[in-house]
Amino acid sequence: MRAGWFAEFGDASVMRVGERPAPGPPRGTQVLVGVEASSVNGTDLGLRRGDLPPVTWGRMPFVPGFDVAGRVLAVGPAATAFSPGDRVAALLPHRGGGLAEQVLVAQDRAARVPDGVAATDAAAVTLAGLTALQALHRQGRLRARRHADGGPPRVLVSGAAGGIGSFAVQLAALVGARVTGTTSAGKVAWVRDLGAHRVLDRRAGDRDAQLxxxxxxxxxxxxxxxxxxxxxxxxxxxxxxxxxxxPLHPDVLRSLRPGRGDFTAVRTAARSADLAALLHLVATGRLRVPVEHVVGLDDVAQAHELAETEGRGKVVVDLTT
Known part of the structure; x- marks a missing residue:
């Protein structure tokens, strides 16, 4: 099968495209997915640069990719959730492998893709959308919060134009929160269009006063x-x-004065129910998938470069072209 991979750490130019061994037949509750699209995340970029070497030790050439969308080709003997031909999206574990024409996925990491949702959108929502959803509602308990004046909670999204931030702005606004986003000057209008009530230029001299x-x-x-x-x-x-x-640096934790709040970090979980909820929001038009670029597998190096330099929305690799 064809796949995108790297055999050494470096910039986007180390990405290669070529033949890699196809996965074997699905076992247990696994499903074999014919991948139609896979999006590029910050984790992919960090792995390629060598920022997370333990993941790749002994596994070069390494096929990145954690978001996939496509069709089920075959199911394992204990799989009950899907059948061949079903459209699915899934979040893969840390071993990656999604930037390939086929991948094995445990069924509890996948969700059905509703009719009318493009594979490129389904792939783009997976990791970034799950992270935003779980950060706001599981770690952040947003629905239970009210502002001191009794009004809706006030939410600040730092990095509001990125993949995670662009979903977080929308998901917070959907439950009635008053959302402020920070981003660079050229992306202010774009973030406001996502539903932020207020958008601040993170480099502006009066940004602290505006916050x-x-x-x-x-x-x-x-x-x-x-x-x-x-x-x-x-x-x-x-x-x-x-x-x-x-996780934030200890000096950040020390700066949060007693009684002024708490700190937590989100550890994204591949929850089928959460992914299904996100895909339903996309299908019903309540969640916009901010796909900025779609490129073919042969242009995977360009996909990594775009994801690294533009910092807005999502970059998706279409494996069908």
Whole structure:
């Protein structure tokens, strides 16, 4: 089968396309998926750069890819959730392998793709959408929060234009939260179009004053994993929470004054029910999938470069072209 892979760490130019061994028949509850689309995530970029070497030790050439969408080709003897021909999307474990024409997936990591949802959209929503959903509603308990004035909760999404951030803005707005997003100047209008009530240029000289005016926030989502303590502590409401896509440095934790809130990091889980809920929102037009670029498998190096440099929405590899 054809796949995208890298055999050494480096920039996007180390990505290659060629033949790799096809997976064997599905066993147990596995399903064999004919992959039609796979999106590029920050994890893929970090693995390619060598930022996460334990994942790739002894496994070069390494086929990245954690989001897949396609059709079930075969099912294992104990699989009960899907049949050949079903359209599915899935989040793969850390061994990756989604940037290939076929992949084995445990059925409890997959969900049906509704009619009318393109494979490119289904693949793009998987990891980023699950991370945003679980950060807001599982770690952040957004539905249970109210602002001190009795109004809707105030949510700050830092890195609002990225894959995770763009879903988080929409998901928070869907439950009535008042959403403020931070991004770079060229993406302000784009984030506002996603449903943010207020969008701040993260490089603006008066940004701290604008954050103070929009807050305090009942939930702060660090969607890019790069927030600094000086911007979190002053804007967090009493009893609020900071949720990050990665653990924050100890100085950030120390800066959160006693009684002013809590901190947690999201660890994305491949929950079929959560993925099905996201795909239903897409199918019913309530969740926009911010796919900015779709490229073919032969252009996978370009896909990685776009994902690394543009920082807006999602880049998807279409394996059918």
């Amino acid at each position: 103070a005016d929009a807050g305090p926030f009942d939930l702060v989502l660090d969607a890019a994993g790069r927030s600094r303590h000086r911007e979190l502590a002053p804007v967090l409401a009493r009893g609020g929470i900071v949720v990050s896509v990665r």
